[in-house]
Each structure stands twice: as C-alpha cells, then as structure tokens.
Amino acid sequence: MAPGGGEPPFPAVDKCDASRLGPQSTVAADLEGTLLWSRSAFPYYALVAFETGGAPRLALLLLLAPLAAALSRLASPAAGVRVLVFAATAGARVADVESAARAVLPRFYAADVHPAAWRVFAACGGRRLVLTATPRVMAEPFARGHLGADGVAGTELATWRGRATGWVDARRGVLVGERKAEALTEMVGGDGEMPDVGLGDGRSDYAFMGVCKEAYLVPRTPVDAVRADKLPKRIVFHDGRLVQRPTPLVALLTLLWLPVGLLLSLVRVAAGMLLPMRWLHVAFHALGVRVVVRGTPPPPPRPGGRTMTGVLFVCCHRTLLDAIFLSVALGRPVAAVTYSLSRLSEFLSPIRTVRLTRDRAADAATIRGALSEGDLALCPEGTTCREPFLLRFSALFAELTDDIVPVAMECRMSMFHGTTARGWKGMDPFFFFMNPSPVYTVTFLDKLPAALTCGGGKSSHEVANHVQRLIASTLSYECTGFTRKDKYRELADSDGLVPVNAEKKRVAW
Helix, strand or coil: CCHHHCCCCCCEHHHCCHHHCCCCCCEEEECECCCECCCCCHHHHHHHHHHHHHHHHHHHHHHHHHHHHHHHHHCCHHHHHHHHHHHHHCCCEHHHHHHHHHHCHHHHHHCCECHHHHHHHHHCCCCEEEEEEEEHHHHHHHHHHHCCCCEEEEECEEEECCEEEEEECCCCCCCCCHHHHHHHHHHHCCCCCCCCEEEECCHHHHHHHHCCCEEEECCCCCCCCCCHHHCCCCCCCCCCCECCCCCHHHHHHHHHHHHHHHHHHHHHHHHHHHCCHHHHHHHHHHCCCEEEEECCCCCCCCEECCEECCCEEEECCCCCCHHHHHHHHHCCCCEEEECCCCHHHHHHCCCCEEECCCCHHHHHHHHHHHHHHCCEEECCCCCCCCCCEECCCCCHHHHHCCCEEEEEEEEECCCECCCCCCCCHHHHHHHHHCCCCCEEEEEECCCCCHHHCHHHCCCHHHHHHHHHHHHHHHHCCEECCCCHHHHHHHHCCCCCECCCCCCCCCECC
C-alpha cells in the first residue's frame, strides 16, 4: 500500500508486458518479497547462524527474532535487520559466512523464486541488478550464480581481523529506502542510464523504483515458486545440515528436538555396532528407522575350490551408511570400499571397510583381493549427492569382475542431512540417526547379463554408463557427468583432497 493507505504509486507486475523487453533491456529488483516470494529473511539468517555457530547461535537468533520484528514495525526496517545481523554473524568468521552463502543458501533461495517477478527479470537481457537489505555476502552467490544477476548491492558487514563484529558498515548502513536508490545510482555510475524496469514490493523500495524508467510492484498473494529447472542454473550440489526451511517454528522445533535426537542417535548407533546383522532390520524398525527392501537379493557366496568369489554390489551413493543398510537388507555383513572414511566412522562401522587410495593399479588389486574373500559393496560415484541426480560412474569396477549386481539406494531424512562437504564427516552417521524416522530404501536390480559385461565384449565405460542408467531409471533420477571434484569445487572451493599423511594420500569421502 502507498503511504496513507491510498492506491500504490506503481502498477502490479502482472501489467508488465515482458514480450517487449529485449536483449538490451535492463532491470533492478529487490530480493525479499520481490524476486523471492517470502518477505521474511529469517530462514536465511537462521541457516547462516546454524552453520557458523551451531545450536547456540540459532537459539540466540530465535530469542532475538521477536525484538527484530517489533523494531521493524515500530521503529524502522533497518533496526530489525541490524538485530538479525548481530544474532546471526557476531563473532563468526567471514569465511564461514561466505562458505554458507555459497553452499547452503542457494538451495533454499531457489525454492522461493516468485514467478511473476522472475518472468520480467529473466526477460531483460541487458544488465540485471539486485538490491537487498540482506547482507551482500549472503545474497550475492545465489543472485549471480542462479538468477544471472550482473550486480548485487546489499548491506555490508563490519569486520575485524577476518570476523564479523555483528554490526553493519557505518558508511552505507542497512540498504533500505533512500539507501537503495543511492546504491543503484552507484551501480550504474554517476552519468549512467537508469534501469528500464524496477521491481519492488513495498515502501522501502519506492525510492529506487522511482528512478527507474518504469516500475512494478509484486503482490503479496501466495503463489507457487518457479520450478528449479526454469532457473539459469539448477541446484545439483548443496551442503548444510538442516533439511527443512528454518522458519521460526521449524527452528524452535529443531532446537527442542536436538537433545532428544542426539540421545536417540547414540542408541541407534550402539544397536548397529553391537547387534548381529541379521537382527538389525527388526532392531532398527523398533527404534524408528525404516529399511525398505525391494527386488531379490542374491544368495551369499559359496566356496569355489580354494577361494570364494563374491558379488560386486554397485550402489549409488546417498550417505556413508549405504553399505551398512545394504548389509541390513541382505541380513549379512558385506565389506565396503571407502575413500578416507573418518576414523570415528570406521571404528563405529559394523562391517569391514576396505580403504582405497585413488591409485588405479593399487585399488584394482585391493578390490580383486576383497572380492576373492566374499561380497563387496562399491559406490562408483566417489561421493554423495543429495538431489535426484547420479554423478559419473568410475569404470574401474567393470574391469575387475563380471558378477555385478546394481543396487539403487534411496534415503529420506526430515530434519538433518547425514552428509557434509564442509563439516566434520565423523558426525555424518549421528546426524542421520538424529532424524525422528529416517527411511532407507534398498532396491536390488537383476544381475548384469554376461553379454553386458566386459567379459561379453563391452568396454568398461559402456558397462559403467549402462549401470548408471539402470539405477537412474529405477529411481527416476537424472544421469550427469559431474564428478567428486565438481562437487567439492562448488561447495568447499577445493578438489576434495585431504592433506597427505606420512603413509599415503587419501581423498575425502
């Protein structure tokens, strides 16, 4: 509404004819409430708070959130933003905030893009500018990487020795009202031409909208978010422990559940360590962990002469617990191939782990040796992926045996992700088991026919690609050519390598 309760000074975005906007058209848009449907930035501050300071910082943010809301209504929007910035970032390393913004926030931002605003924003092929009261360091990775923005202006954090002080930069302050117009003028240059289109959703945007050639307001009516595949860049990799968008209610429930979930996690892990594998299916069910088995599992290996030849279970990789739940589904322990599994996870594992080194010849010999002793589980993707995509399958497994059984693994978590690219991987199983009722679905596919193996004349790459397509088809996932390096470069700004120790180089799980 316009000041005084009259008609708004700008037409609704539905009135904008996007077909007349072309390659040279420029646009400036607000973020919260405009490009994003939700006007509340609390969930994004909550994600940063939890990733940089854990439960204590999230609790502080939740305690101060009512104060921030009251100040926004009674004093000014800038006052409320200052409270949220302080609670979410005070004392945090700026590098950690940047890391969370790059690896965690885009997935939640992408699920909230407003279709009407995006229709106009995407139609402008010229310079695209985004203005937001949210700290620039939080919003910029998503705006540039996933919305195709050419410039982002936001509230700047005050820092000291690489850490956020909790205050905002005194020179610019919080980017609301007239400060947005000033920031837009700086972005286009003193003598530059103002954007053709301005998009906003409320009074704090009127100032910058007024200097654009034409401007439109985005209504606050509920809408369905833009589909992920309609954005310039799809979310394939993301990090962070929280599964759900942390609204104030979800954040409160998460904090209340944490001590209960931790205790439950310890009990579940202890059951996995101490009970025989054939009992775990029933024990996990009693403890709230569902294991769904589909397909026909192959029988255990039988002695053949002086050795035993095992089956190679080729699994897609969802969490480091894949091989354990495969063993639960089979009712017997199956050894698993691992890359630099944490010492804690290795100690807690109820199955034997076989460490590889990424040295192709040495790894091939290790896998052959393990197969000669019995069944073996292997995840040729080399790292986990949370979204419905399969990474490229390494072809090494196809060269070592023709006894290949593809296995489609799928898991469902409601509160916490059981994987991480940036955190300590030793906590992965605990976070998985902290979920109230996690579900693991293990689907056994038919053993590969001899004609579709290397022994039948196929190349190892053909076999690997065929197995990838089989599993993807079973899960309704999409095959990709992405690798472990792609994931770690995007999420952790590294190639996934762990520093070399005195014995050998190992790679992150």
